[in-house]
Structures are given as structure tokens and as C-alpha cells.
Amino acid sequence: MATATAPRRRLGRLERAALRGVLVREVVNYSSFWRSSTFSSTIDPTIYLLAFGFGFGSLVSTVAGYDYIDFVGTGIVATTVLFSGAFPAMYGTFVKYQFQHTYDAILAAPVDTEELVTGEGLWIAARTGTYGCFPMLVAIIFGLDPSFGMLLVPFIAGLAGFGWANFGIFIAARAKSIESFSYWQSGLLTPMFLVAGTFFPIDGLPTWAQVLSNFNPLFHCVELVRHAVFGFEGVLEDLGHLAFLVAFALVAWRLAINFMEKRLIL
Amino acid sequence: MVNSAIRLRGVVKRFGGITAVDGLDLDVPYGTCVGLLGPNGAGKSTTMKALTAQVILDEGEIEVLGYRLPDDSKQARAEMGVVPQLDNLDQSLTVEQNLQVFSHLYRVPKAERQAAIDRALDIANLQERRTSEVDALSGGMRRRLLIARGLLHQPRLLLLDEPTVGLDPQVRQELWALIDRLRSEGVSILMSTHYIEEAERLCDQVTIMSHGRSVAVGPPRDLIAQHAGTEAIEVYGSPAKLGEVEAEARAKGWSTRRTGTSVSILHANGDTNVEGERRITNLEDVFVLLTGEEIS
Numbered sequence: 001m002a003t004a005t006a007p008r009r010r011l012g013r014l015e016r017a018a019l020r021g022v023l024v025r026e027v028v029n030y031s032s033f034w035r036s037s038t039f040s041s042t043i044d045p046t047i048y049l050l051a052f053g054f055g056f057g058s059l060v061s062t063v064a065g066y067d068y069i070d071f072v073g074t075g076i077v078a079t080t081v082l083f084s085g086a087f088p089a090m091y092g093t094f095v096k097y098q099f100q101h102t103y104d105a106i107l108a109a110p111v112d113t114e115e116l117v118t119g120e121g122l123w124i125a126a127r128t129g130t131y132g133c134f135p136m137l138v139a140i141i142f143g144l145d146p147s148f149g150m151l152l153v154p155f156i157a158g159l160a161g162f163g164w165a166n167f168g169i170f171i172a173a174r175a176k177s178i179e180s181f182s183y184w185q186s187g188l189l190t191p192m193f194l195v196a197g198t199f200f201p202i203d204g205l206p207t208w209a210q211v212l213s214n215f216n217p218l219f220h221c222v223e224l225v226r227h228a229v230f231g232f233e234g235v236l237e238d239l240g241h242l243a244f245l246v247a248f249a250l251v252a253w254r255l256a257i258n259f260m261e262k263r264l265i266l
Numbered sequence: 267m268v269n270s271a272i273r274l275r276g277v278v279k280r281f282g283g284i285t286a287v288d289g290l291d292l293d294v295p296y297g298t299c300v301g302l303l304g305p306n307g308a309g310k311s312t313t314m315k316a317l318t319a320q321v322i323l324d325e326g327e328i329e330v331l332g333y334r335l336p337d338d339s340k341q342a343r344a345e346m347g348v349v350p351q352l353d354n355l356d357q358s359l360t361v362e363q364n365l366q367v368f369s370h371l372y373r374v375p376k377a378e379r380q381a382a383i384d385r386a387l388d389i390a391n392l393q394e395r396r397t398s399e400v401d402a403l404s405g406g407m408r409r410r411l412l413i414a415r416g417l418l419h420q421p422r423l424l425l426l427d428e429p430t431v432g433l434d435p436q437v438r439q440e441l442w443a444l445i446d447r448l449r450s451e452g453v454s455i456l457m458s459t460h461y462i463e464e465a466e467r468l469c470d471q472v473t474i475m476s477h478g479r480s481v482a483v484g485p486p487r488d489l490i491a492q493h494a495g496t497e498a499i500e501v502y503g504s505p506a507k508l509g510e511v512e513a514e515a516r517a518k519g520w521s522t523r524r525t526g527t528s529v530s531i532l533h534a535n536g537d538t539n540v541e542g543e544r545r546i547t548n549l550e551d552v553f554v555l556l557t558g559e560e561i562s
Contacts, residue, residue, distance in 0.1 A: 011340040021371035025356070028367050032358040101354035105415075108318045108348035109371040110340045266281070266321045 011110060014118060018111040022119025025106070030123075038131070041084040045076045045135040052199050053142060064201040066230070073139025074229050075198035077132045077157055078221040082193055084131040085161040089124055089168025093260075094178055103264055113261045121165045121253060128161025129154040136229070149228040156228060159245050160221040166252035173259035197222045217248040270329070271296050271423045271454035272317065277326035279312050279478075286312040288478030290326070294423075299445070299455040301465035303549075304475030305557055310458040311351070313475075314427045317456070318343055331423055344373065346423040347416030351431060351458075353408050355400045361387070361411055362396045365418060372419035382418050389444070390414035406437035413444065424448060426457040430464060442467060462550040472549070476557040486549050493555055494521070494547035495533040501542035502528045511540075523554045 030037070049072060057068040064071065096102040106116055133154055140146055171184050195202060195209055196218035202210050213219045220241040232238050272294035279287040287309040294300040302310050315321040317330055319339035328335040330342040355364050365383045374382045387393045390410035395403065403411065409429065416424060429445065430438040438461075445468055449455055459465055465472050466486045474482040474489070482489055501511045508529045515522045521532040531540060532551055 010338065011344070017373045018371075021367075021373070024370040025367045028359060028363050029356055100357070101350070101352050102356070104320070104350055104352070105348075105354040105368075106371060107320055108343060108350070109368065110344035110373065111371060112340060264320065266315070 013112070014115055018115040019119045019122070021109065021111060022106065022116055023123055026120060026123040030127075037084075037088070037127075041080065041127070041131040042134040044083055045080040046138050048079065049073060049076050049135050049138055049142075053139075056199070064203065066226075067143070069139060069142050070144050070230070071201075071226075072199060073136060073142070073144045074226045075196070075222045076135045076139075077153060077225045078160065078196055078218045079193060079198055080132045080135055081128045081157050081160045081221060082164055082189065082218060085124055085128045085164030086168040086171075086189060088127075089120070089165040090172045090175075090181055090184075091178070093120070093169045093172035094175055094181075097172070097263065098178075107264060113264055114257050117166070117169055117257045117260050118253070121162050121169065121256065124165035124168075125158045125162035128164070129158030132157025132161065144229075147229055147231075149231065152228040153225055156221060156224050156245070159249060160217060163217055163245065163249035163252045166249065166256040169256035170252060170259050173256065173263045192216050192218050195219070217245060220244040220248075269296060270294055271331055272300075272456055273327075273329040274313070274316075275327045277313070277316065277328065278324045279309075279316065279321055280324050285478055287316070290475070290478065290480055292473055292480065294454055294456050295471075296422075296454050297449075297452050298470040299449045299457065299468055301469035301472040302456060302458040302475060303460065303462070303465050303472050303553060304458075305460060308475040308557070309478040310460075310475060311427065314425060314456075314458055317425055318348055344419075345421055346425065347419070347421035348425045349413050349416045349427065349429060351427040353412065355408060355411060355415070357400050360397050360399055361392055361403070364400060364411065365415060368415045369418050374419050382420075386414035386418050389417055406433055406440065409433060409437075409441060410444070413441070417448075421453070423454045423456075426455060428459055429457060430459075430461065438464070462548065462553055466549045474553060474556055481556045482552065489552050490547050490549055493532075494551040496547060498545050498547045498551060499531040499540050499542040500528050500545055501531065501540065515540075521555055523551060 052072050053069045056072070060068055062068065103116065107113065136144065136150065136153060171181065175181060195205065195213050196216055197213070198218070202213050202219065205213070224238060224241040224245065227233055227238050270293045272292065274290055274292040277287050277290040277292075278285065290309065290313060292300075292302070292313070302313060304310050312321055316323060316328060316335070319336040322336055330339075331345050333339070333342040335342065356367065359367070362383060365386050366379070369379045369382055387396060390413060392407060392411060392414065395407060400408065400411070413426075413429070426445065430441050433441070442464065445455065445457070449468070457465075457468065469486060471483065471485055472489065473480045482493065484492070501508065503511070508524070511529050511531070512522045512524070515529075515531045523530045523532065530551060531542070532547060532555065
């Protein structure tokens, strides 16, 4: 091929071929570490479930009108989403960027940062959708009644997971060192995790904390999961929760792309 | 009509107060191998990254395979292969899985994927290590795998960033044979390197970079003839004596370069008054003369 006129074809944004490439890379890599990942993503919440269910459950039998095991068994879905969404995204992104130089290789192929971030976010979302159901299934063994609404839980967990995954990528894109994750973890994620209505209802909290928790995506995830399992209460209220989760996912997604571009394209 | 696989004009890239690339022009004609030669910090890596739009220019123009960067960079990337300096293979995957993943990233059609992977394994001579994890490969094998990965989609342009850095001499020669074969098959190649011998052996043309600029362009032989003459005289002695030799040579209008223990007098063709070892000039002489820096 001595001389060539390049065909004037313009490749678009968010192409399926590029997203598929990123996803294939994730899936093939996952095949080499799915055991440890699945172990920590499912055993952690199960331990929380059993510890709170039995420990706390022996002190209180019902909370906010629910059996405690039902209350915590549904609430913990959101915790799992946080654990299996934000944390793998934070650490995974940082390691791939800083130590494995993976993104250099991917961006040298016909893949843009937007596709890279979206693909990785989607893959983590798929995992959180699956892992999120696990503690609920365990809760069924301990007395949570199965319901058709539970079929919606993977989708709610997946949507929230997409938001948290992108939020994690955003944190990693801003991080100078892996140690700086501690600030986010202790300063933001842990308080959010506790004040989401997972283990205790937020009604008992001071007003300011109740107001704040309305800005906590985990709270909206918990409410939506609980309502899906036990029956939706008010259409408007639940649409509100859904809208918040969608908005959170969109904002986190764009933030992740924006900051990854700053990091990866010099 | 485009007749260069890569064309850079007036490329400038600054990082804060540092100008990494400072008005670089560069051409890689189709079907040739061009070497980008320069000491560390000359701007080679920044230039290589600009070709995949991982570095966005402050000034200047880049065309790759007729596509304007950065707007049409994705199309350009679809048709070129990149072999990075740093090993960025997926360590816990096997050789074949690494190729499989990139056959998707490089959009090799489904029906051709297995054939592309087999062909890449052949090129890299890694058929027998197909199922080995990358962790278990030697440095030379990893580098071959990196090259194979960049060739999965049969690109017509290959970027090699320091392809043999840190490898044993015999492994380096194997890779040279591989690169030479690709060039003979018509693949256009841009290779950054600071190994002079590599550039001398493989490249049709070299661009010598210093402080972000191109200081010489041409076929290695021409550059040697032009800047260093045909013969160098190597004079050994005490530092004091070397100083005298240098002064004497300069007075006669010859160029000199200091190595650790000797002075090389260049461009002294045919002069027999100077005592010293005669040797054939090489690209390293040109390099040191033009960049003012010794290379490892």
C-alpha cells in the first residue's frame, strides 16, 4: 500500500464496537478474579445482615412497621451496591491508570475516553445489579417473603451501581495517590452508608440529618428497593426516588468522563 | 495528495512552563521506517503520544494516514498499531486472551478474529506460549506480544516507542529482524529510540531531536557523511592532552566529541598528522555532535 487516500468516514461518539471492546476486556479479566470479587461483594453484606439481623433484631422486633430482618434485608441491598460499585471503580481505575498503564493501550485503539468510562461503568453496574440481590436472597432464607417486586431489584441496584461506579471513577481520576481515597471513604462514603435508612430508619435522626439524607443516593436506593419488595406506596414518591437515582447516575457519569479526560489526555 | 503516512508541521506542546516539543516537523513517507532519535527529554515520547491524540497540541498540525488530528484521531487509530514503551499487557491473562481482548478493541470482524490471533501468534513466535499467563513470560516474549497485539488488525502504520529498551542483545536482534520484516511487507513505521545502532540498522530516514526540535533529517548514511565525514580519529590520553588535541582540531575547523576517555576528531578526512586510531564514523558521532549529549 504505497499511497492511500483515506476514506472520509467519521467515527461517532459512544460507538457500540468501542463499548463492546471495553466490556470484553473487563469480562475476560473478570474471569481471572471473579472468585475473590464475588466473595467480598457477597460475604460482606451477608455478615452485616446476620450481625444486625440477629444482634439488633433481638432488641427490636419491628422497625418502621417492618420485621427487622425484612427491614435490614432490603436496606442492605444498597450497601452492597456501594461496596461493589464505588470501591472497585476507585481502586480498579487507579490501578489501571497508575500501575498497569492499561488506559494507554486502550486509548491507542479506536476507543475514546467517553467510551472507556462508559464501558467500565456499565460493567460494574451489571455486577452490582447481580451482587445487590445476593443479601436479599440470604434474607429470604431467614424469613423475608419473596415477592414479584423483587424482580425489579437488580435493575434498581444496577442503576444505582452505575452512578456509584462513575462516582468511584471520578474520585480515582482526581486522586494523586491511592491514600487520598481515605478522605472520600471516611469523609463521605461511610457517613452516607450509615445515614441511608439501611440499619435504622432516618425518622429518628435530627432534622438536619434527615434533610441531608435526601441528597444521599443510597437513601433513595434503599427506599426504592424496599418499596419494590413490599409494595410501592405512592407513585410520585417512588418516581422521585427513581428520578434522583437517574440524575445521580447522569451527573456522576459526566463527571467521571470529564475528569478522566483531564487525567488521560494531556 | 497525501504521500506521507505521518506528517507533522510546527508542532508545539508545552507542559506548564516546559516546552516539550518546540516546532517539530516530521514526515514518514508510506512504506518507510523512520527513526525518531534523541536523548531522554528531547520530546520523543510526547511526540509519539500526540500521534494517538493522547497529547493535544498547543500549536501545529498533525496528519496520520491522511486524517487530521485530533478531530479524526479515532479513524487514524483504527488503522494503525501502537507498541508502547511500557508493558501494559493484562498480566493475569494468558497470551491468547490478551490478543483476544485487543482483537475486539481493534474491531477485527468476528469471522476473522481467530485467524488474526493465530497470525499475531506466528509473527511473535509465541504459538507454544498461547496459554501461558503473561506473568510467566520473559521480557523479550512480552515485547514480542506487545508488537503482535499492535498488529492484530493488520495496520498499515506502526508506532514503536523504544521497542527494544531494556532487552538483552540477542533479544534485541530478534526484534530487529521482526521489525525489518514488517517494513519489507510495506508497513510504514515510526520508531522512537535512543539506541543509535537500532536506528542505523532499521531506518530509511532518521530525525534527530534535541530540546523538542528536529536538528537533522535524512538517511543515516547521508547524515554521517554530512556531519561527521567518513573517518574519525580517536585520540586517547590524559585529560590535559585531550584538551590540547581538541583545541588543535578546532583551530583546523574540525569537529570533536569527547567520550569518557578519548576525543574523537570528526571531519578530518585524509589528515595524517594526527596520531590516533582511525575508525569509520557512525550515527552516534552525528548524534553527539548535534545534540551535545552522550547516549547510554
